[in-house]
Amino acid sequence: MFRSTACRWHTMLWDKPAPRGKAVALAYRAGEAAPRVVAKGQGLIAQEILDRARASGVYVHESAELVNLLMQVDVDQHIPPQLYVTIAELLAWLYALEAGVSVPPPSAIVPPAQERSQEYSE
Numbered sequence: 001m002f003r004s005t006a007c008r009w010h011t012m013l014w015d016k017p018a019p020r021g022k023a024v025a026l027a028y029r030a031g032e033a034a035p036r037v038v039a040k041g042q043g044l045i046a047q048e049i050l051d052r053a054r055a056s057g058v059y060v061h062e063s064a065e066l067v068n069l070l071m072q073v074d075v076d077q078h079i080p081p082q083l084y085v086t087i088a089e090l091l092a093w094l095y096a097l098e099a100g101v102s103v104p105p106p107s108a109i110v111p112p113a114q115e116r117s118q119e120y121s122e
Contacts, residue, residue: 023049024070025058026079026087034078035087040071059094061105 023046025039039049053060066086073079079087089106096103 021046022067022071023047024067024073025049025053026070028091032078034081034084035091036078037070037073037075040073040075061090 022042023040024037026035027038028035041049050060066083069083070079093103093106
């Protein structure tokens with residue numbers, strides 16, 4: 001389940017169950033340059049982020065590699081350009097689901113290693 005509107009969307013990404021897991025929350029508003037990291041954490045903090053997301057009907061997507069990359073982005077910062085395509089595919093899938101189209105989830109394709117070598121915080 002997820003909640004989105006024409007103006008914004010939220011999604012959660014996580015790598016494995018807490019207490020050792022990590023979670024990253026993204027949000028996007030129309031007019032923003034790119035989605036932003038709005039919360040991130042490990043262990044009990046990750047579990048709290050996941051619990052709040054699920055209680056609010058926010059979509060939760062599991063992708064260990066993508067979470068590890070997004071953990072490098074500071075809270076309130078936009079995702080780096082290297083992740084635009086990956087996150088856009090996830091967003092397109094969420095919009096399709098919201099429109100009632102049954103499509104398989106995107107495989108979390110991450111950029112090649114040479115594109116990921118740059119620091120991801122802005």
